[in-house]
Amino acid sequence: MSSWRSSLRIFDISQVLRPGLPVWPGDTEFGFERTWRMEDGSPVNVGKMTMTTHSGTHADAPLHYSADGMDAASMELDPFIGQCLVVDARGVSGEIDVADLPHLDSVDRVLFRTWDSFPHDEWRSDWTPISSEAIEWLALQGVKLIGTDAPSVDPQDSKTMDAHKAVAKNAMRILEGLVLDGVEEGRYELIALPLKVGGGDAGLTRAILREIPDA
Numbered sequence: 001m002s003s004w005r006s007s008l009r010i011f012d013i014s015q016v017l018r019p020g021l022p023v024w025p026g027d028t029e030f031g032f033e034r035t036w037r038m039e040d041g042s043p044v045n046v047g048k049m050t051m052t053t054h055s056g057t058h059a060d061a062p063l064h065y066s067a068d069g070m071d072a073a074s075m076e077l078d079p080f081i082g083q084c085l086v087v088d089a090r091g092v093s094g095e096i097d098v099a100d101l102p103h104l105d106s107v108d109r110v111l112f113r114t115w116d117s118f119p120h121d122e123w124r125s126d127w128t129p130i131s132s133e134a135i136e137w138l139a140l141q142g143v144k145l146i147g148t149d150a151p152s153v154d155p156q157d158s159k160t161m162d163a164h165k166a167v168a169k170n171a172m173r174i175l176e177g178l179v180l181d182g183v184e185e186g187r188y189e190l191i192a193l194p195l196k197v198g199g200g201d202a203g204l205t206r207a208i209l210r211e212i213p214d215a
């Protein structure tokens with residue numbers, strides 16, 4: 001009788017949305033205020049949040065990088081749920097290129113860990129972007145979703161957005177701002193559902209990885 005796991009380990013790979021959350025320079029700071037207070041006699045506490053669509057862990061919608069792209073509410077869910085491969089790219093200098101990619105066999109989703117320790121409390125503009133050649137190669141291998149612990153798949157000063165354009169050309173999906181500290185390289189189940197934001201150029205996402213039972 002093989003032992004049955006009572007539960008599979010879950011890794012929460014999402015940032016905490018909170019005031020002080022580092023955001024893209026010049027973008028909307030995360031704001032939170034209480035609009036109904038129990039201390040004022042209200043039967044409940046209710047809050048109000050203001051934030052950029054690209055706050056913390058999020059999925060870009062095609063509308064972000066294509067003027068006529070679909071919004072976050074229209075994105076299909078399949079790319080965001082299923083088996084993925086976490087790749088440790090911490091040793092990569094410059095940008096992740098084809099030579100930095102592992103051999104892939106039948107994997108639809110690839111997540112890149114680039115930070116030794118995720119910068120929760122400071123904006124770091126020196127992240128490791130992904131080259132458009134690497135994205136094209138991943139698309140050729142059948143990859144449908146690319147995730148990163150960086151705030152963008154392109155460099156902060158990009159004007160041509162080559163990585164996003166390669167994603168658009170291959171109808172792939174993007175997760176950015178993941179927290180992959182402590183996640184070993186390997187295969188996991190990804191569950192990362194973007195908020196269904198009508199007109200949204202991105203969807204805030206609670207992303208998790210779940211261990212895959214030993215075959």
Ligand SMILES: Nc1ccccc1C(=O)C[C@H](N)C(=O)O
Pocket residue numbers: 024027052054060064151152153154176
């Ligand atoms: N908030 C911004 C404001 C202006 C330009 C870029 C951003 C981004 O957040 C980058 C985005 N996460 C991206 O998909 O690359």
Ligand SMILES: [Zn+2]
Pocket residue numbers: 054058059060151152176202
């Ligand atoms: Zn984004």
Ligand SMILES: [Zn+2]
Pocket residue numbers: 060151152153154164174176
């Ligand atoms: Zn992006």
